Amino acid sequence: MNLDNKNIEPNFGVPEGYFEGFEAAVQARIAEEELRALVSTAGFIAPDGYFDQLEPSIKQQLPEKQTKVISLFGKRTLYAVASVAAVVVLVVNLIGNGNGNNENTLALDQVDPQLLVAYANSDAIAFTDAELMDFVSEEDLETSLFSEQQLSDESIETYLLENLDDIDLITTYEE
Amino acid sequence: MIAESSLVDQLKAPETREAAFSTLMSTYKERLYWHIRKMVYSHDDADDVLQNTFIKVYRSIENFKGESKLYTWMYRIATNEAITFINKKARRMEIGNEEVQQLAVANLAADPYFEGNEIQLKLQEAIAKLPQKQQLVFNMKYFDDMKYDDMSEILGTSVGALKSSYHIAVKKITAELKSD
Numbered sequence: 001m002n003l004d005n006k007n008i009e010p011n012f013g014v015p016e017g018y019f020e021g022f023e024a025a026v027q028a029r030i031a032e033e034e035l036r037a038l039v040s041t042a043g044f045i046a047p048d049g050y051f052d053q054l055e056p057s058i059k060q061q062l063p064e065k066q067t068k069v070i071s072l073f074g075k076r077t078l079y080a081v082a083s084v085a086a087v088v089v090l091v092v093n094l095i096g097n098g099n100g101n102n103e104n105t106l107a108l109d110q111v112d113p114q115l116l117v118a119y120a121n122s123d124a125i126a127f128t129d130a131e132l133m134d135f136v137s138e139e140d141l142e143t144s145l146f147s148e149q150q151l152s153d154e155s156i157e158t159y160l161l162e163n164l165d166d167i168d169l170i171t172t173y174e175e
Numbered sequence: 176m177i178a179e180s181s182l183v184d185q186l187k188a189p190e191t192r193e194a195a196f197s198t199l200m201s202t203y204k205e206r207l208y209w210h211i212r213k214m215v216y217s218h219d220d221a222d223d224v225l226q227n228t229f230i231k232v233y234r235s236i237e238n239f240k241g242e243s244k245l246y247t248w249m250y251r252i253a254t255n256e257a258i259t260f261i262n263k264k265a266r267r268m269e270i271g272n273e274e275v276q277q278l279a280v281a282n283l284a285a286d287p288y289f290e291g292n293e294i295q296l297k298l299q300e301a302i303a304k305l306p307q308k309q310q311l312v313f314n315m316k317y318f319d320d321m322k323y324d325d326m327s328e329i330l331g332t333s334v335g336a337l338k339s340s341y342h343i344a345v346k347k348i349t350a351e352l353k354s355d
Contacts, residue, residue: 024342025338027342028338028341028342028345031342031345031346031349032317032345034349035317035345035348035349035352038294038349038352038353039294039295039298039352041291041295041318042213042291042295042298042299042318043289043290043291043292043295043296043298043299044209044212044213044216044218044288044289044291045288045289045290046208046212046218046288047218047288050218050222051204051205051208054200054204054222054225054226055197055200055201055204057226058200058226058229058230059196059197061226061230062196062230062233063234
């Protein structure tokens with residue numbers, strides 16, 4: 001064997017910066033062992049049996065499986081229906097109160113349209129579900145139940161930031 | 176021990192979620208408890224935070240994309256929950272976060288769930304004087320022997336910075352314990 005040949009290429013590689021950081025790493029280990037010689041445990045203990053009762057305690061707080069409830073009426077549909085119903089009621093009352101001979105009759109064209117809408121949207125009008133059903137077509141129901149509108153993540157985030165006071169509720173655990 | 180990817184799949188599937196969650200709790204409850212406990216000091220507070228952590232994990236598991244390890248993801252949740260807990264306590268008491276910790280450490284000697292001797296009490300006092308992130312680094316490395324790569328995922332800090340922070344923390348604490 002020729003031992004004079006010193007041009008032996010190493011077959012192993014080392015991580016970048018390994019030798020540069022070696023001295024600091026050894027000094028850090030020495031410092032740590034010096035501390036461990038003084039104290040190595042924190043001193044905390046847990047109550048007897050704590051970990052055994054933990055799982056049932058947490059399971060009690062988990063959300064129960066709930067059946068999703070889908071309302072028959074979306075808000076937009078309800079307001080639209082209420083507005084239409086209010087106008088119909090007003091028209092019927094106006095016609096029913098006389099054929100223009102009653103001095104107290106209020107002509108429809110004298111009513112501010114905005115007042116009509118505001119009245120329709122107010123709590124002054126209360127319709128039963130049966131009454132509302134008369135004004136809702138099948139098409140309206142399909143539109144409210146199966147909306148094609150997709151909310152972007154940005155829209156959701158903006159809404160939450162503007163409407164939630166507790167920042168902790170906004171925390172999400174995505175990666 | 177069940178493979179992590181398999182556990183995640185079972186956690187996401189409604190029919191196996193409950194059983195998988197029990198496995199998850201059995202596997203990680205003690206590790207997470209001690210991690211939280213070293214941040215909040217009192218057992219009762221650690222219990223609250225730990226339960227909040229697991230409930231958040233249960234609710235958020237569908238958001239877990241598998242880009243990090245499940246356990247580093249859970250550690251991150253636990254850390255955030257503990258910090259949130261401390262912040263809320265500070266707001267309620269109208270004092271700073273550091274003061275909340277100082278108060279908790281001051282109560283340790285009388286705490287029935289702290290059996291440390293004088294030097295262990297001094298150790299906790301010294302740790303509480305470090306910046307919050309440095310406390311986390313020290314506790315996770317010194318007591319949990321966590322790998323720097325995992326710590327980096329949990330804390331969002333580079334390995335190099337973590338190593339420096341840990342080394343500085345060790346030196347500060349050693350000096351503190353040797354003083355007096």
